[in-house]
Amino acid sequence: MKTKLLLMFMILLVSDIFSQKSNNNTKWRSTEMDTLTVAQTMFDDQNFVMALPYLSELQKNHPKEGFLKYMTGICCLFKEDRQKDGLAFLLDVYEDNKRAEDIEFYLALAYHYNDKFVEAVIMADKYLHKKQLTKPQKRSAEKLIEYCKMGQKMVPPADEGKLDDYIIAYEEPSNK
Secondary structure (H helix, E strand, O other): HHHHHHHHHHHHHHHHHHHHHHHHHHHHHHHHHHHHHHHHHHHHHHOHHHHHHHHHHHHOOOOOOOOHHHHHHHHHOOOOOHHHHHHHHHHHHHHOOOOOOOHHHHHHHHHHHHOOOHHHHHHHHHHHOOOOOOOOHHHHHHHHHHHHHHHHHHOOOOOOOHHHOOOOOOOOOOOO
C-alpha cells in the first residue's frame, strides 16, 4: 500500500513539474487565467468582438505572449476601428511563428481589410499552396483572392489633383 501511494505521489509530482515547465502560464494571476478561459471560450465560439476586450486587457499585461497576439489580431479584424491593430499583431506573430494555424489566411484577410490587395493575394496564394486544406478552407481562400482582385479595380488610385482643378472659373456677366 505504501509503495502504491509513493508511486502515485511521484507520478503526480513529476507530471506537475513537467506541466509547469512546458506551460508558461505560471506567472499569470488566477484572475487572468479566468479571463483567458472566458476569452478562449468566446474565441472558440467565434464571438470575436465579444472576446476582444478580454484579450486586449490580457495583452496589456502580457505583451510578448504569441498566442495572445494571434487571438487578439484575429479578433481585431472583426472590429472595423481595430483592423490596423489586427494586421500589426498578426505580422508580429508571422515573424515569430510562420507555422501558426492558418496565419497566412488571417494575414491575407487583414491585408484585404486594410486595402492592401496585392499583399493579400500573395498571402492567400501562400496559404493555398502551403497547407493541406479542407474544401471550405480552400473555397474561402479562393473567394478572398477574388474579392481582392475586385477591390483593386474598385478602389481608385490616389489623386494628386489640386483644388483648383475642381473650381469652375466664374466671371460676372458684363452689363451691356
